[in-house]
Amino acid sequence: MHLSKVKNENNVYGSIINFEEKISYKLLKRVFDILLSLIGIIVLAPLLILVAIFIKIEDKNGPVIFTQIRVGKNEQEFKMFKFRSMVSNAEELLDSILDKNETEGAMFKMKNDPRVTKIGKIIRKTSIDELPQLYNVLIGDMSLVGPRPPLKREVEEYTTYHKQRLLIKPGCTGLWQVSGRSEVGFEEMVDLDLRYIKDRSLIYDVKIIFKTFKEIFKSKGAY
Template sequence: MESRELIFQFEKKRNYFRIKSLLGKMLSIVGLTLLSPLFLIVFLSLKLTEPKAPVLFKQIRNGKDTKEFNIYKFRTMHVDAEDRMEELVQFNEVEGAMFKMKNDPRVTKIGRFLRKTSIDELPQLINVLKGEMALVGPRPPLPRELTEYSDYDMQRLMVTPGCTGLWQVSGRNELSFDEMVELDLTYIKKMSLWMDLKIMLKTFFVMVVPKNGY
């Protein structure tokens, strides 16, 4: 689909975007409140294993229209993870502008559990509250990944990125970069509140019965 066609569709969905943003912020407040006991457990678990390391991990990502922002996650890797990235690029298990490694040596034992259950992603409710992310949408890429994007791939960044999306509930890490792009563009073309609700419900199931997360 051409970018101009998507822009035309967006014009017709102004109310959808307003409602989605408002609901996202309201649900984030509820979620952060209800999940506070779980956040405390994760905080204590991470501090007991690595007392001097930070609990939250901040990373620059590109959001809507390539705007940069800091994404929040529970730390799942050792503190020198970014410094070791260059030596591991050769072991990338997916093609395209994305890095995935099933047995990444940088991931901690607790981190593997947090990733498999997607609990590490929950602090992104803060990003939703700040308006940098939505509950549902394409995943925000890293700046280094963006340098490899084609004009076609860049269409993913025409909407606010999400905590979860069609890619995450359709195979996640088992899918290629190109498959992820196609799923994201399918979502952008068909997005609606009903579709968002279905994706969120599927996300809950994926978290309860984790699969393809690493």
């Protein structure tokens, strides 16, 4: 694998990857994903149940699990699972706050999003809301480590350069998540994802997972 400098659709020079996926790494990573996601679901089952109860107590009429269509490897769409951390009609309210986006590029981030519930603020700060994605990993839609899975409307704004982050399965965590998360802009996020794709290995994945736990305890850049 190597990089070459070419212009993307925004007429900006960027690194274009000549991508080759090693079969041995792909198989080992899949085994790694299945084992760790299964262990995680079993070990964290009491916490998952407790969070579900608190979500239901705050809003008995809303669903516990929030499902959303995301774009994965090779632009294939899949249903991603999260604990619901916002009001039930959060998607309908999005258009009314799009002008308050606090990041640049094809991504929406707002530090004090009015749609977030009380329990939602806690589970988002600690990334507990992401735990149901272990099921996405188990069934093969996602990997433990990889780029953040974007929304379809975000991908519609991607250039050819940006779409390179869709060359591999999206992850529950990744280089972006352990490098500041919401404090990192869109273009920097893409650069971090491409750096991961270029340098990825099982050892690299393990390092990112361990660093993820450190970032969760610090709760830096999570909102």
